Amino acid sequence: MNPRFVTGWVLFLLLLPLMAPAQQHTPMQHERMNAEHMTAPMSDERQWVKVPEVLRSHMLANMRDHLKTLNRLHGLLGSGRFEEAADLAEQRLGLASLQLHGASRIGPYMPKRMAEIGTGMHKAASRFALAARDAAVNGNVSAALNALADVTAQCVACHDGYRVQ
Ligand code: HEC
Numbered sequence: 001m002n003p004r005f006v007t008g009w010v011l012f013l014l015l016l017p018l019m020a021p022a023q024q025h026t027p028m029q030h031e032r033m034n035a036e037h038m039t040a041p042m043s044d045e046r047q048w049v050k051v052p053e054v055l056r057s058h059m060l061a062n063m064r065d066h067l068k069t070l071n072r073l074h075g076l077l078g079s080g081r082f083e084e085a086a087d088l089a090e091q092r093l094g095l096a097s098l099q100l101h102g103a104s105r106i107g108p109y110m111p112k113r114m115a116e117i118g119t120g121m122h123k124a125a126s127r128f129a130l131a132a133r134d135a136a137v138n139g140n141v142s143a144a145l146n147a148l149a150d151v152t153a154q155c156v157a158c159h160d161g162y163r164v165q
Pocket of ligand 1: 064093118152154156
């Protein structure tokens with residue numbers, strides 16, 4: 001046999017594995033690789049806040065109610081029902097809601113800054129209620145939306161800083 005032919009074959013066989021199609025990955029592996037490429041691993045530096053279990057579950061239920069309220073507020077604003085938005089915000093998120101959320105029981109467990117953000121959220125919600133009432137009169141929806149963004153800014157600030165156990 002032609003020695004060059006044999007060398008060619010040997011080389012071909014040696015290189016074959018390199019020519020194999022790119023390694024196959026399961027969907028899970030793909031997910032993980034995509035996540036790694038898109039963002040650096042997220043470090044979680046939120047401060048732990050210790051709260052008795054019964055208060056913790058009460059607090060998380062309040063949180064879910066906050067989200068539900070935000071959702072309803074957006075719907076009410078979108079359909080021009082400003083007075084209803086004002087009432088809802090005041091009752092469920094505003095200063096009038098402090099009693100409803102048992103703030104006085106949970107407050108003492110919160111670090112000072114966290115409690116300040118919480119109060120800031122209730123105040124922002126009451127300001128939103130005023131802006132929504134104004135919108136009912138002068139049609140200034142954008143002021144009401146800005147006021148609502150001030151409310152959600154407090155949700156974000158607290159979630160960035162704290163977690164409960
Ligand atoms: C003063 C702090 C603070 C404010 C203000 C705040 N949250 Fe939270 N929220 C928390 C903490 C702490 C958790 C628990 C996070 C954890 O332990 O990982 C939480 C959890 C949640 C959860 C998850 C509930 C569950 O069942 O796990 C939702 C939803 C939520 N918040 C919505 C909101 C919305 C919407 C707002 C604003 C209208 C808001 N929160 C304002 C502190 C806050």
